[in-house]
Amino acid sequence: MGKIVLITAFVSVIIIACNNNTTQKIDSNEDTLEVISKEEQIFQVPSPDEFINLLKEAKAEFVSNITVPENYNYVDPLKQKIILGVYVSDMAYLATYNKFQETVRYFAKVKQISEQIGILQVIDKSTFDRLEQNVTNVDSITSITNNSFYNIVDKIQQNDDGKTLALISYGGWIESMYIATELAGNFSQQNQVIQQIASQKIVLNNLIKMFESLKDKSNVDEIISNLKKLLEAMNDIKAEVVEVQTKADTSKVIIGGKTKYFIDKSTYQNIRNIIKSIREEIIKPA
Amino acid sequence: MKRYLLNLIILLFVVMYGYSQNCSDYLTVYKTGIQYPWKYDIQSKSAIFFAGKSSRLNIICNAGKDYRVTFLVSSQIMDNINIKVTDATGKVYFSTGIDEELINALKSKKEMLVSLENQALKVKAGNKKIELQTNIDNLKLEISKYEEEIEAKRYKPNTYFEFTAMSTTELVIQVSADEKCEGRGCVGVLISNRPSYKSEF
Numbered sequence: 001m002g003k004i005v006l007i008t009a010f011v012s013v014i015i016i017a018c019n020n021n022t023t024q025k026i027d028s029n030e031d032t033l034e035v036i037s038k039e040e041q042i043f044q045v046p047s048p049d050e051f052i053n054l055l056k057e058a059k060a061e062f063v064s065n066i067t068v069p070e071n072y073n074y075v076d077p078l079k080q081k082i083i084l085g086v087y088v089s090d091m092a093y094l095a096t097y098n099k100f101q102e103t104v105r106y107f108a109k110v111k112q113i114s115e116q117i118g119i120l121q122v123i124d125k126s127t128f129d130r131l132e133q134n135v136t137n138v139d140s141i142t143s144i145t146n147n148s149f150y151n152i153v154d155k156i157q158q159n160d161d162g163k164t165l166a167l168i169s170y171g172g173w174i175e176s177m178y179i180a181t182e183l184a185g186n187f188s189q190q191n192q193v194i195q196q197i198a199s200q201k202i203v204l205n206n207l208i209k210m211f212e213s214l215k216d217k218s219n220v221d222e223i224i225s226n227l228k229k230l231l232e233a234m235n236d237i238k239a240e241v242v243e244v245q246t247k248a249d250t251s252k253v254i255i256g257g258k259t260k261y262f263i264d265k266s267t268y269q270n271i272r273n274i275i276k277s278i279r280e281e282i283i284k285p286a
Numbered sequence: 287m288k289r290y291l292l293n294l295i296i297l298l299f300v301v302m303y304g305y306s307q308n309c310s311d312y313l314t315v316y317k318t319g320i321q322y323p324w325k326y327d328i329q330s331k332s333a334i335f336f337a338g339k340s341s342r343l344n345i346i347c348n349a350g351k352d353y354r355v356t357f358l359v360s361s362q363i364m365d366n367i368n369i370k371v372t373d374a375t376g377k378v379y380f381s382t383g384i385d386e387e388l389i390n391a392l393k394s395k396k397e398m399l400v401s402l403e404n405q406a407l408k409v410k411a412g413n414k415k416i417e418l419q420t421n422i423d424n425l426k427l428e429i430s431k432y433e434e435e436i437e438a439k440r441y442k443p444n445t446y447f448e449f450t451a452m453s454t455t456e457l458v459i460q461v462s463a464d465e466k467c468e469g470r471g472c473v474g475v476l477i478s479n480r481p482s483y484k485s486e487f
Binding site for chain 1 (some may be wrong): 379450456
């Protein structure tokens with residue numbers, strides 16, 4: 001009798017282990033906890049601090065009072081997630097341009113909103129103390145703020161919450177694009193900040209696919225439609241590879257070539273207006 | 287009977303554990319090893335893999351940055367994981383595991399070798415014979431390089447891939463576990479980046 005039970009259990013195990021269905025129930029790293037497909041496609045976007053750094057490298061000068069005031073409050077859960085991305089971008093902007101005191105204030109805001117959306121213990125008191133102690137050390141402050149954001153993202157991924165990640169990415173990317181348009185100054189196709197803005201079409205594409213691949217698409221239709229409107233405007237930008245790297249250091253794998261983006265004034269103005277209007281809607285307290 | 291029931295419970299426990307294996311924090315420890323000037327990239331991802339599972343991770347690489355993509359694989363599935371890094375057009379920049387393209391290329395090289403050897407048998411001497419023999423020797427050398435590369439990708443694969451992005455570009459990291467994969471385990475794609483340094487003065 002015992003042997004039969006054991007054999008039955010063993011056979012069950014084999015059946016489960018060899019299950020070749022296209023979906024399986026396991027605890028996974030996906031945006032839904034329950035079901036994971038055997039074939040999956042994941043779309044990622046870089047963190048906002050990466051783009052802000054590129055703006056600084058493009059010699060963009062700091063412009064004050066363009067960030068969202070820290071005293072704004074948001075109660076709508078969806079909005080809280082989007083606005084977290086916005087404040088992360090603002091914090092990265094302030095940290096990149098060495099605005100230490102402001103960075104600390106925005107760090108406190110990021111901590112507050114992450115706790116509101118249920119991401120607890122990612123930014124603890126010791127991290128906060130470390131930030132205050134290193135308030136004049138550029139490398140430390142950017143490292144602490146960036147790492148705190150990376151920990152938030154990690155926590156969300158561990159919670160298998162792809163939707164929250166997409167919402168934060170949306171807020172963060174729109175805010176970093178808004179900052180870029182504010183730093184760009186006068187239009188010229190050669191303007192390096194405008195070239196950086198143009199290069200972001202590829203990120204926008206991934207962001208749209210990130211939302212479209214979500215299992216739970218509730219309340220994100222408007223976001224997808226906003227992003228598609230922006231993509232339509234950015235489709236007027238043309239790109240051309242102007243220099244393919246052929247250098248002595250052959251040990252280095254080079255991907256792509258130096259690219260020039262062709263964008264006219266009206267296209268740029270249209271893109272700028274769309275970003276501004278999406279951002280206005282995002283930051284409206286609700 | 288009690289002993290069998292105990293065995294059954296232990297067996298089910300093992301299955302449940304294996305089934306609920308969570309790979310979402312697989313990179314947590316590894317990412318702490320990233321050293322300045324390299325910086326962790328939030329596009330890193332980890333997931334559970336089992337026979338037949340495949341994943342396409344689409345990431346964005348910013349122009350003017352160096353990237354290092356490190357692949358971390360649980361030992362129980364290590365021999366059954368195939369990795370390929372391509373751009374949006376499908377151009378392959380890195381691959382491990384069974385490389386079908388390389389295997390096909392080797393096959394056609396071997397066919398070409400047989401054909402050249404047959405030709406050489408028909409030619410008795412002279413310049414044509416020398417030319418054929420040189421081609422055969424070169425082809426043999428090429429074939430042995432292909433074989434070494436196939437072997438290396440299969441059994442001694444690189445665990446990381448480094449490159450410089452000259453333009454902002456999308457890369458597709460494809461990870462798949464072949465059907466022979468018996469267990470389940472974690473695969474982590476750990477991405478780090480740094481500003482690209484010019485190598486010349």
